[in-house]
Amino acid sequence: xxxxxxxxxxxxxxxxxxxxxxxxxxxxxxxxxxxxxxxxxxxxxxxxxxxxxxxxxxxxxxxxxxxxxxxxxxxxxxxxxxxxxxxxxxxxxxxxxxxxxxxxxxxxxxxxxxxxxxxxxxxxxxxxxxxxxxxxxxxxxxxxxxxxxxxxxxxxxxxxxxxxxxxxxxxxxxxxxxxxxxxxxxxxxxxxxxxxxxxxxxxxxxxxxxxxxxxxxxxxxxxxxxxxx
Amino acid sequence: xxxxxxxxxxxxxxxxxxxxxxxxxxxxxxxxxxxxxxxxxxxxxxxxxxxxxxxxxxxxxxxxxxxxxxxxxxxxxxxxx
Numbered sequence: 001x002x003x004x005x006x007x008x009x010x011x012x013x014x015x016x017x018x019x020x021x022x023x024x025x026x027x028x029x030x031x032x033x034x035x036x037x038x039x040x041x042x043x044x045x046x047x048x049x050x051x052x053x054x055x056x057x058x059x060x061x062x063x064x065x066x067x068x069x070x071x072x073x074x075x076x077x078x079x080x081x082x083x084x085x086x087x088x089x090x091x092x093x094x095x096x097x098x099x100x101x102x103x104x105x106x107x108x109x110x111x112x113x114x115x116x117x118x119x120x121x122x123x124x125x126x127x128x129x130x131x132x133x134x135x136x137x138x139x140x141x142x143x144x145x146x147x148x149x150x151x152x153x154x155x156x157x158x159x160x161x162x163x164x165x166x167x168x169x170x171x172x173x174x175x176x177x178x179x180x181x182x183x184x185x186x187x188x189x190x191x192x193x194x195x196x197x198x199x200x201x202x203x204x205x206x207x208x209x210x211x212x213x214x215x216x217x218x219x220x221x222x223x224x225x226x227x228x229x
Numbered sequence: 230x231x232x233x234x235x236x237x238x239x240x241x242x243x244x245x246x247x248x249x250x251x252x253x254x255x256x257x258x259x260x261x262x263x264x265x266x267x268x269x270x271x272x273x274x275x276x277x278x279x280x281x282x283x284x285x286x287x288x289x290x291x292x293x294x295x296x297x298x299x300x301x302x303x304x305x306x307x308x309x310x
Contacts, residue, residue, distance in 0.1 A: 061297070104245060
């Protein structure tokens, strides 16, 4: 399996995901600088976390219109798997790969802590090594992670099983106190309709080594290797 | 010719910043208002001297990039001076 990681000025999780993915794949992903207009052949493209272009205008807006993202969008529409984490999720909504938008956190604070997530759809290339309803722990670190979509979009996400993860308590309960940022319906991550694009605010790559406090992100990378190799 | 662009969140989009501003204003003793909505203001100096085409181009800028149509409305004013 070949993976490519897009690097923008201000990306800061690009090396974390390269290490985490590399461990599962067995070889290092190709790092692609934002000015590059050619993307090498890849089975998986990662849009990593960070603060691309300083979050100018809106988080993700500048990166969404960079030349390399045109190529990423074209590949995604042709079926290539795209994993968009944190700022990458914001970029993916801004360029129309995923529906909805990430607003400022409802408490107006930057949230940086571990959260519990419930796996809502384990029948995708990203999540097949999780169990349905399994509770996992990933860290979040964001200021604009408050997922919002209009009622019609929310309905279609539900109808098409596009919700990937929801914020929950340690037993999988979905009360509002388990929601760190005010996201609609406790949504932490969503798929596109074809399930080849996953965007999520929590960081699986920061939960892929027991030395860093947890390993719950590892099954995501193992799932990708198993389904895309 | 100058374009003045006002970008505001659509009604119904939860806006915690505006709520915080309203509550701070009340804390400072100001009253006599029901709601506060904050947004962005962008000025663009245009080479175009034709008002209609300037307005069309700036609206296209808003729709494609300056505003996110999922959550934001925009208003374009063209100033001839």
